[in-house]
Amino acid sequence: MNRVWERYSLSQRLVRFGFYFLFVAAVVQSIRSVEVIPEFLLDAPEQMADLFSRMWPVDWAHYSGSVHDALIETIHIATLGTIISVLLAVPIGLLAANNLTPNRLINTLARLILVSSRSVNSLVWALLFIAIFGPGPLAGTMAIAFRSIGFVGKLVGESVEEAQRGSIEALTSVGASTGALIQYGYWPQIKPAFWSIVLLRWDINVRESAVLGLVGAGGIGMALDTALNLFQWDRVAVILISIFVIVILAEILITRIRQKIL
Template identity: 50%
Template sequence: MAVHQRAEVRVWQRRSTPAQLLLWCGWLLLVVVTVFAWQLMTRETLWVFVADAPQQAADIGARMWPPRWSYMERLWWPLWETLNIATLGTLLALLVAVPTAFLAARNTTPSVRLVRPLALLVIVTSRSINALIWGLLLVAIIGPGQLAGIFAIALRSIGFIGKLLYEAIEEIDAGQVEAVAATGASRAQVIDYAIVPQVAPALAGIVLFRWDINIRESTILGLVGAGGIGLALESSLNVLAWPQVSLILLVILVTVLLSEWVSARVRHALI
């Protein structure tokens, strides 16, 4: 008598059953955390003001139009200050970020155990604190004005430039470094002839990208007394001069668009 055995049919699954359960538990935890965070954030919210927000926004928008074009003659100098703050802050950050990046990269640092952690600490500290917070601290230390804004932009930019640059240094072609070192070149000559040419295009792109970001950040540093066009914005907001506010916002928008266009064109030419 013939015995018929039915072949076992295996159904393909993307994940195993434990992995699927773990995924669902993760989604459930995410939902719980989201609901808890929403309740925490809206615990003291006055919903009557939220419901009235569209009418308030429409009222302020009507007051902001048309912009007060005659106020433009008083914005040229603050706008120039803003550009100077962004540019000088970026250049100052560059002077500190480049050696910091070489100290942080594994293939160029003098000591992986001692010097590299210190360089990484500088980079992380710079990136962890927002430019507005740097501005607040510096205004309290050295007083209001453009100098505080320049140092705030610089301190914020060191971590950005340093991190991207040291990652670019670690990704260079080691063969070129070995070839130059084989000629008997010193450590400084190896860096000059084998490493710098490889990372120079990346550095140019990083600096231009950061300068573009700093243009945007420097426009609001005036809100904490660090100079620039943000100071004019704060003054107009304090007196509820909405036509002036709309003009300042328009100037900031045009400035940011132009800086982004210039940055993109220069990066395309250099890289």
């Protein structure tokens, strides 16, 4: 009897069919629940062309006024928020590392803090801090900081857990303290990863800070929200181009810094 080779067994084919069926069903259900209006889709190209015609020509005279100051404020929010997040996240990340902090209860609490930080969107954090501090850049800075704690702390903790044990065991054998272990054993190994994490998070925070103003948390987003509400489309064009340029410049800056220090 000749045996016929098959790529997938019967059970594997059934599992694949079930996965594809669930995927298609989820897509169909999502489309039905979104309630897309076909008339709006057909009219979208015309509306978009009309919107761009209102934005052109770009009136650069608006930049020297409120746009420039708001853009600088956005960079300050991202930078200060990143610094605060690093100061708070590094200790929590060290507590979350199993090899450095063997206490299971402390590990669990630290990981819970990191997960809680990542699970809340920056806009939600902004709304929370606006309720506490009122509208303005302080709320935006704290939102960026608390949103970034989970990202920075998780990656720092994982870098510590992946550190080679050779130098750590050598320091432990001579009775080195925890501080000495971190400074001379872990830090030289995680230093490249640490700076990559900080630079990447700052780059992300510059982008996120640009939209926090839409809920009143300061920065260029507040200028954009005001221009949209007043239908000042030429000013909207200046703001959007400014955001695009600052994001590109931040990406170039991060790349250059990484090449210098890593």
